[in-house]
Amino acid sequence: MPAAITEEQTVLDREALLDVAEKLFYRRGIQAVGMDELRTVSGLPLKRIYRIFPTKETLVVAMLRRRDRRWRGSLATHLDQVPDPRERILAMFDWLGDWFAEPGFRGCAWANVHGELGSSSPAVAAEVRSHKQAFHDQVAELVATVDPRVTEPVYLLAEGAIVVAGIHGDTAAAHHARQGAKALLDATS
Structure with a gap:
């Protein structure tokens, strides 16, 4: 069983995801950037992304x-x-x-x-x-x-x-x- 994700890790993942999203959304637009691309660029699993942000x-x-x-x-x-x-x-x-x-x-x-x-x-x-x-x-x-x-x-x-x-x-x-x-x-x- 994998180790539980700490609150500190959640904060770090949230900020990293926001960094990636802001860069991509600002450069290319919201609709042009899919959740799969956010996953790839952030390195976070899609399931983790949706735990942090339930929707785009x-x-x-x-x-x-x-x-x-x-x-x-x-x-x-x-x-x-x-x-x-x-x-x-x-x-x-x-x-x-x-x-x-x-x-x-x-x-x-x-x-x-x-x-x-x-x-x-x-x-x-x-x-x-x-x-x-x-x-x-x-x-x-x-x-x-x-x-x-x-x-x-x-x-x-x-x-x-x-x-x-x-x-x-x-x-x-x-x-x-x-x-x-x-x-x-x-x-x-």
Whole structure:
């Protein structure tokens, strides 16, 4: 009889599977990656994968949640290095520009997943909305110390830059959005 799988091993297997899933799903899309490929690349038996994530949908939701924490955490860490409130807003666009320039950048993971599964998976759609709301709240908190009236335009500039960079591969989208945010801030000063 094989040894029981420890909780520690389950955590390690879960993280390894999420790493593989995130890499493959982001690069190729959810529907293009089958569970057999996840098994092959992760090295985990299919039975083990389904014990950790009973469905592909639960795996996708967990992957999006983890990516959200890391993505928004990275943004917050970057912004924490900028003391001036106005410059912090503009620094968000610099961070976006750095992200857009990363090798393998394929746009917004949440928009990509929503485009694939949003209409057929309420759980995935809810997770995408949760991320977008959390990012909106992060932008609102950032802008509140300068001028809350520009929250929506600044948020839309950020989201628009993400879409343009993802679809057109245009890393300059962050710079253009930064210029728009600066003009908004200048107009409200």
